[in-house]
Amino acid sequence: xxxxxxxxxxxxxxxxxxxxxxxxxxxxxxxxxxxxxxxxxxxxxxxxxxxxxxxxxxxxxxxxxxxxxxxxxxxxxxxxxxxxxxxxxxxxxxxxxxxxxxxxxxxxxxxxxxxxxxxxxxxxxxxxxxxxxxxxxxxxxxxxxxxxxxxxxxxxxxxxxxxxxxxxxxxxxxxxxxxxxxxxxxxxxxxxxxxxxxxxxxxxxxxxxxxxxxxxxxxxxxxxxxxxxxxxxxxxxxxxxxxxxxxxxx
Ligand code: ACO
Numbered sequence: 001x002x003x004x005x006x007x008x009x010x011x012x013x014x015x016x017x018x019x020x021x022x023x024x025x026x027x028x029x030x031x032x033x034x035x036x037x038x039x040x041x042x043x044x045x046x047x048x049x050x051x052x053x054x055x056x057x058x059x060x061x062x063x064x065x066x067x068x069x070x071x072x073x074x075x076x077x078x079x080x081x082x083x084x085x086x087x088x089x090x091x092x093x094x095x096x097x098x099x100x101x102x103x104x105x106x107x108x109x110x111x112x113x114x115x116x117x118x119x120x121x122x123x124x125x126x127x128x129x130x131x132x133x134x135x136x137x138x139x140x141x142x143x144x145x146x147x148x149x150x151x152x153x154x155x156x157x158x159x160x161x162x163x164x165x166x167x168x169x170x171x172x173x174x175x176x177x178x179x180x181x182x183x184x185x186x187x188x189x190x191x192x193x194x195x196x197x198x199x200x201x202x203x204x205x206x207x208x209x210x211x212x213x214x215x216x217x218x219x220x221x222x223x224x225x226x227x228x229x230x231x232x233x234x235x236x237x238x239x240x241x242x243x244x245x246x247x248x249x250x
C-alpha cells in the first residue's frame with residue numbers, strides 16, 4: 001500500500017509502534033511536526049479501511065481517532081524499499097493492533113473467570129503480500145515487544161485466515177468455547193493471575209434457560225484505569241441497585 005509522501009520520517013525503517021499519542025517515528029518528542037502527524041493519521045485510517053474491507057466489516061475498527069481514545073498499540077510493518085526507490089519511498093505491508101481488555105471468559109470446566117488478557121484486535125497484510133511470511137514477522141515482533149506467550153492471547157472475532165495462521169505458526173488449534181466474540185486456546189489459563197471468579201456470572205451469561213423469565217444480574221460498573229467507576233454505555237451514573245443475596249447464589 002503506497003502513499004504520496006515519504007514514509008521514512010512517518011514510520012521509520014521496518015517496524016513502527018504507535019500508541020494513543022500518535023507520534024511519528026522521526027519525532028519521538030512532543031514537538032513533532034504537524035504534517036508528519038497528519039501523514040501518520042492518513043496511514044492509520046487507510047490501513048483500517050483496507051482491513052475492514054478485507055474482513056467484510058461494515059466499518060473500520062482501526063482509525064487514528066480510535067487510537068487516540070483507546071490504550072491500544074499498533075504495530076505497522078513497512079517495506080522500506082531500496083536506494084533505487086523513487087518517491088513515494090517505501091510502502092506499508094500491513095499492521096497488527098493489540099490492547100488489554102477486561103473479559104469474562106469460560107475456562108474448560110465452564111467457570112466464568114474475569115481476566116485482562118492482551119487481545120488481538122485487528123490484523124491485516126496487504127492482499128498482494130499475504131502468505132509471504134509478513135504476518136508472522138509482524139506477529140513475532142509484537143510477541144517479543146509485549147513479552148507475551150501466544151497461548152495467553154485472546155483473539156477478537158478471528159477470521160478463517162487468522163485461525164489458519166495461528167494453527168500453522170503457533171500450534172493453536174484447540175479453542176476453549178466462549179459465548180462472546182473472543183477466541184482463546186488451551187494454555188490460556190495456566191498460571192495466569194485471575195482477577196476473580198464470578199459466583200454469579202454477568203449478563204448475558206446468567207440467563208436461565210427454562211422455567212420462568214430470564215434473570216438479569218446486576219450490571220457491574222466498569223472499573224476505569226484511574227480507579228473510578230463508570231457505567232456501561234447508555235446507563236446513568238446512578239449507583240447500581242444493591243445485590244440481593246439470592247442473586248449471588250448463596
Ligand atoms: N487462506 C487461508 N489461510 C491463509 C490465507 C488465506 N488466504 N492467508 C494466510 N493464511 C494463513 C495460512 O495458515 C497460511 O499458511 P499456508 O500458506 O501454508 O496455508 C499462513 O496464514 C501464512 O502465514 P503468513 O504468510 O505469515 O501470514 P500473512 O502474511 O498472510 O498474514 C493474515 C496473515 C494477517 C491473516 C492475512 O492473511 C490477512 O491480512 N488476511 C485478511 C484480513 C484478516 O483476515 N485479518 C484477520 C482478521 S481477525 C482479527 O484481526 C482479530
